[in-house]
Amino acid sequence: MKRSADTVRKWCEIILGQLGNPRVFALDVDEVDDVNTLILGSDTIPGPTLRALSEKAPGAAESGVLTFVSLHPSGSGSGVRLPDSLPEHQVVLMLAEQLQEEVWESSQGEAVPECPGHQHPARADAVDEVPSWVCPREGKVLRPILSADPPA
Template identity: 40%
Template sequence: MDDDIDFARLLASGIVSQLGEQGPDWEIGSVEHQEDDFSGTGDFSWSPTVRVEFRSISGEYESVGVYFVYNGVSLGDSVIATADGIQDHAVEMIPGAALPPCPGHHHPAVARVVDDVPKWVCMKDGAAHFSEDIVPGLQPGMTLAEYMRRHRVRTS
């Protein structure tokens, strides 16, 4: 089963949506295991890293890629790292844009783990001002496999 690939696709798509209308017009391109020899044995058959490629629908923005790594860290930390990577690419392409927007402020929200759940929060006033789940339905301590099973998510 490729729960990690399906989850990475779902995560990336959700984050692009959360960037809002001011964000790049990205669509998800390829989502696949990164071919690397993480074991040091010459076995390239499995990788704990999934590469997600984004393509610009209009051609206005360059294609970029981020990595979803779910091996040895919590799912929340993996989500935060992926959200940070996508946000960094978006802000590089649209300098000065607040992506994703923090309601009522002129700065972007930032990805943080709050109560063991990855969220977008206000960079100035924290979750007291603004808090939105990066992955709706992801509960504290939930594994990737549990999330996929509970939400019956199949994206391929």
């Protein structure tokens, strides 16, 4: 399923909101012909200067969306490759896991999103193919990840 960069950016913004709206220094979301390309930036913080280099044969290319997020003023961060061939729930889980990891690293271990009544954060998981925040201890579904509503 072909996804637009705008859709993936919106998902990132929803997830980051659930992770406490950390200060984002860079959020780059680009549709690409091959998600397995080597990405080079000509600046410290990736943005419109990203360019892709690939040594793969043209027939082996897999279209998709590349994301990069930096929550650090130095521009350091991480990205995730989201092939169009993956089902939507898997793409949302990959985004949630990567963004949660970035927030955890940039905040020295803040437990977000909160798991009510526990010290640990909720974990991204698929429940009947619905990406959800789940208590890792009890398995209780807390809420869908793409819910724009704040937690109750």
